Amino acid sequence: MRSVSDRVQALKGSPIRRLVPLAVAATKRGIHVYKLNIGQPDIPTPKSFMDGVRNADIDVLSYSPAPGIQGTIDALIGFYADMGVTLTGDQLRVTIGGSEAFAFALQTTCNPGDEVLIPEPFYPNYKGHAIMNGITVVPITTKIENGFHLPPIGEIEGLITPRTRAILFSTPANPSGVGYTREELKGIADLAIKHDLWVISDEPYRELMYEGHATSILEFPELDGRAILVDSISKRMSACGARIGCIVCKNPDLMAAIDKLTQIRLSAPTFSQLGLIAFLSSPNYKDDIAEMRRKFHSRRDTLYDALQEIPGAVCRQPEGAFYIFVKFPQIDDSEEFVKFMLNDFSVDGETVMVAPGAGFYATEGKGHDEVRIAYVLEEPKLIRAVEILKAGIEAYVEQRQRVAATAG
Amino acid sequence: MRSVSDRVQALKGSPIRRLVPLAVAATKRGIHVYKLNIGQPDIPTPKSFMDGVRNADIDVLSYSPAPGIQGTIDALIGFYADMGVTLTGDQLRVTIGGSEAFAFALQTTCNPGDEVLIPEPFYPNYKGHAIMNGITVVPITTKIENGFHLPPIGEIEGLITPRTRAILFSTPANPSGVGYTREELKGIADLAIKHDLWVISDEPYRELMYEGHATSILEFPELDGRAILVDSISKRMSACGARIGCIVCKNPDLMAAIDKLTQIRLSAPTFSQLGLIAFLSSPNYKDDIAEMRRKFHSRRDTLYDALQEIPGAVCRQPEGAFYIFVKFPQIDDSEEFVKFMLNDFSVDGETVMVAPGAGFYATEGKGHDEVRIAYVLEEPKLIRAVEILKAGIEAYVEQRQRVAATAG
16 A cells, blocks of 8 residues: 655644544533634625525536636725725736635745745644645744734844745734734835745735724735735635635736646636625625624624633733634643543533644644634623633643642 | 746646637637637536525535535445445545646655656646646657557556656546556556556546446556545536536545645535535436537547548547547647637638647657647537638648748
8 A cells, every 4th residue: 555645744634623523522412512613703604695606697617717707806806996905907816715825825935945934823724735835834933922913023034044935924813813013014024025035914804803904915015026915705704615715916927827826726616706796796795894893893802801700811802803812821731621621521511612722833832721712603602601611721720630639 | 026936937837828818819800719629518517506506505604524515425425336436435535626636646645756657648737736746747658549548568667766656647538538448457557556656547537438438447446555536527517617526545544644635725615515416416417417428429429520531630539538639740830720720810700729739748849740629519510610620721731831932
């Protein structure tokens, strides 16, 4: 039996995925699990989007153009124009979700052996795509006590080597919720120009910013030749299953390279593109997005307040996205804690699933006392989930002490 | 301005794509272009598929499971059972078209620097994916005079080096239409076992076989640990824009590796999966496929007969798919010929677009006197297109002779 490739062996499976069977087993035992572990909003997909799919008038479901259906490109250009960014038709390509846009950004900017700087904690699939492309992730460590804002620019500059090709981040960020300020991004921009780096900004949560303005990388004209926007409709339209994103860049060489990559995978899905066109053509699309922002904003406030009731919990109010990263100093292995919550703990037949923190760090040993909580449920459920979490932490710590005492 | 990566620079754009603007320009001049250049069927997508999409009862369009929606996996397992192949649920994963299945097959079997044997002429995107993954394509040259069947197995064996990891092919094949016999595939199987190679078989045209039985790689139990089926619904269901395919393998290590890859791209498109489930649940789905086969079979016969009328044309009757590869010995550069047909030639306001042959070969210098014709139009149109092609070849040759005489 032939063995699989080394690089795919180097891929770590996601810790969240490893824990899913435990959640399934808990559900089978009759336990209700509040799932705050993944970034799947519970908010209905806009009717205009769904109608655009249902009303598709298609005789032959043929390959759509590799760069995207022209109507999709036009609709997205209109969407960026509405946020004050002017694009031409050759500066935007439709992708199969933000995931493909991200993979394209890595593949067009980096050769195997190159290095990419990424603030940690970061979305774990960044690392997966980097491994598959032979690219080394160099983490810029950020701290919970500092709300995961960037360290001084000199600290980032010290990580640059001759192999560094890009700085990459999301803002507002999954998993930390940090939204970088214009000044932070200006610092990155200056550094990128000084060291001739690409800047890759992943902004699927841009409309979900609750404090200040969500600064897009496209707002820095000095980066026109080197800024790459990775975007997705998944979050702001609650359409994760659509698999539609886009990549935007004003560097024509990069876009020519993107065009070659879109050709070898042929097309992005047709139905979802029709849904997107219908959504962005609907007169009230901004209201739909604003309503989503209002909901998540209120949830963030509720969740943040509730978390203050857990003794020792360390977190800062995140500026955006729908995640809070929390440190529980009394927990030394949050993956074990999540297992405990799913296998051994419940309150009145209910428990909570969150994401262990370590999977979001590239630096070994970091994040083991942290978890990511996604506020993807309604507020009464978030309040209840935090109560259960609080009780779970107490029970977990007690159990650990008992075990330690017995061992002693 | 930062430069793009070397490997994406190494990607050649598709010659077919380069010629598209010429076809657009011809159309703008009022010329009707018979487009026989791409593998896009003209046959309506089955109603059951479209209804499955239109009737989707979705509140939140959430991420679908990374391996595929369970209903899609079950439906596809039933589809393979109908063709006599028994699979378990963990031996099949839904992919974003055959393209992704192919990319996954390369990524899980090969490291950068490894070699893959592929009979040429082959689908050009094989090379594109290989380049992006740092894999070397080693062509097994096949000949038009032999109907593009495989050379003696010793000739293939002579190409194997310590870096060879896989033999890869499509059957019935794009672009040649060859359908390998059971004996040919048995030869490949024995060779793969002898040299411990993976066997990757791309079979989107399996139901479009007109002579003999379309042998699938899954019919060789001795290959269970090393055979990988790459498949797609695009052709047999005329649903190219669905972007749904699958990868099938009975090697659990390989499937575990595939699972990691599906996780980093999250999901395949939801709507198309619902369409596929509906199609495969419809009582008459086999009739829909059989009807498609009948149509293409009849077209193949018509086109093949018509081509016999072109003086000097060399081709063999292809066993399957919907392509014929033809050699026109009087043409020394078929890309120039296609340009001539689009820019400088028409009969009563009509011309023909075919695909130049060289783009389907890895060996430099091959295919320049060959073209691929896709029989994706109705028979009267195919007959008319061949008449125009015949006249075009005469005019092209005359023009070349005139130019040569003037130069002399």
